[in-house]
Amino acid sequence: MPEVPIVMPQLGESIAEATIVKINVAIGDVIEAEQDLIEVETNKATMSVPTLCGGIIKDLCLEEGVSYAVGSVLGVIDVTDEEIQRTGVSTVQQDQVEDQSHAPESDGESEDDEEANLHFKTEGGGYFEPKAVEPNVQGLPVPMGNKGAHYISPRMRARMNELGLQAADISAVNGSGAGGRVTVADLEKFLDYISAWPSSAASPMRLAVADAMRRSWSRPLATVARPIVMDALLAHRSAQVPKPGLTLYVLRAFALALAEHPEAAGYLIGGRIVHPRAFDIGLAVQVADGVMVPVVRNVDTKSVKELSNDYAELVELARGRRLTEEHTRGGIATVTNFGTFGLTWGTPIPLPNETLILGISAGVKKPVWSDQVGAFIPVMEAELNLTFDHRVIDGGDAGRVLNRVAELLESPENL
Known part of the structure; x- marks a missing residue:
């Protein structure tokens, strides 16, 4: 039958x-x-x-x-x-x-x-073997996802290990095997094809960043953004002696916002969400051929002025590549100021062990309508960009955190 x-x-x-x-x-x-x-x-x-x-x-x-x-x-x-x-x-x-x-x-x-x-x-x-057919409204069988370009055979895996290659490294290789999978012959042909191209050895720092980003991108990440008016913040900063770094204000505002919404900084492990036990925030520091992320401890309990010494010391250690494991572990989120490079928008990627990263762009003068004056007035405006693990929080939760950060930055006296 x-x-x-x-x-x-x-x-x-x-x-x-x-x-x-x-x-x-x-x-x-x-x-x-x-x-x-x-x-x-x-x-x-x-x-x-x-x-x-x-x-x-x-x-x-x-x-x-x-x-x-x-x-x-x-x-x-x-x-x-x-x-x-x-x-x-x-x-x-x-x-x-x-x-x-x-x-x-x-x-x-x-x-x-x-x-x-x-x-x-x-x-x-x-x-x-289940037949691979296109799904329809009746719910017919669909591909099981065990063959195809993403499948790596034991022989292929062994050759990749010999060459020090990751799965992402062969994404540019066209596969001729069953279901479009990449064979060893395909890989060797591709390597021969690019052998005469100019190349340089990747530094250990670059390889470390690449590994972290590969692991980070295994999650569904999303980014939300909104502008903030910087005039009050810049005026407050100018009145301080010495002037604190602009990133310090963002760091402090981010920690306070997360302290009010700790669920946003949770980390998904299996069927559980692990919540932060302290609001230790990482600080992205650009170094030669990479980025280092020292962690500032208990940011929610210290004022911007109190954070200045910790901030300055960690930045100096990072630029000198003298950070220890104690300086870099345990962060629950990161702040990155890509505005220092003149960038006006970005989608930063959180570290694999973190759910969130907050970026701030360069300030730009823009005309904004003022009801009090009855005319357009020039203001300094910057973008805040928050990238998050969509498995842990949704856009609404991310938006609430971002709006709270903006509210605090526009009232810097509270920081």
Whole structure:
């Protein structure tokens, strides 16, 4: 009797997996088309998953409380030929024939084996691989994501390790393997192609920054921004002896805003969000061929004037590359003043161990309407840019933090 796979469907454009909440059928049950087989929960909703055809449940491979990726095979249904014709569903046997007819020729590598493909074994001993098709409103199977350009075989991984390459380093290589994956031959051809190009060795500092940014970008990051009027802040700074650095004001305002909204600085670890135990804020300092980030401790408990000595000492140590682990660990967020380079907008990237980074741009004179004067008046305006881990907070939470920072900077006497 023909077999039809039960597959975790595409339940939404951004849904990659779903958790089984309830299993409504058992092996041997007779089911009808459109009958609800399971109930699943995604990060957006709880919903039922129906079958596309009637038949008898032959095998199940799922558990309640366990999450399965979209495209995962959850079981098998025995279906009559008449039901196949009526519903038009694809059978295991049809998938196998079609996969074999479209299988690319071997490139001589041993990676298209059991490790490169996920198969499901039925009670009858047969094997099949879920068919990769475009999702539609009926929730047909979708690619499981185990083959393709992003899959790296053991042989390829070994060659990359020999060359000191990361996955991101081969993103420019066109793959000729199954599903578009990059083979060792593709990599060697690319390396030969660029061998005559001008190049220079990356410094340890550059490599450290590259590694941190690779790890940071594994998360979904987003940036929000808003302008602030700098006139009151600049006037307050000019009245101080000695003048504190502009970044100090931003550092202090950021710490106070986070102290009021500590959930925004939480860090996601598995199923838990770890909240800050102290408001220690990192300070991005540009050095030769990279950036160093010393951490200023307990920023929320000290005034701008009290922070000046700590700030000056850490900047000097950073520029002299004399920072120790004690100087750089434990920060919950970072401030970067890219306005010192004349930049008026940016999207800074937080460190891998932090959820937030706040950037401030260069000030620009702009005309702003004044109701008191009844005319446009020139003001100094700068942009604040807050990049955040979207898994931990949403745009509204980030906006509240950013608005509070702006409010404090526009009233510098409170800092």
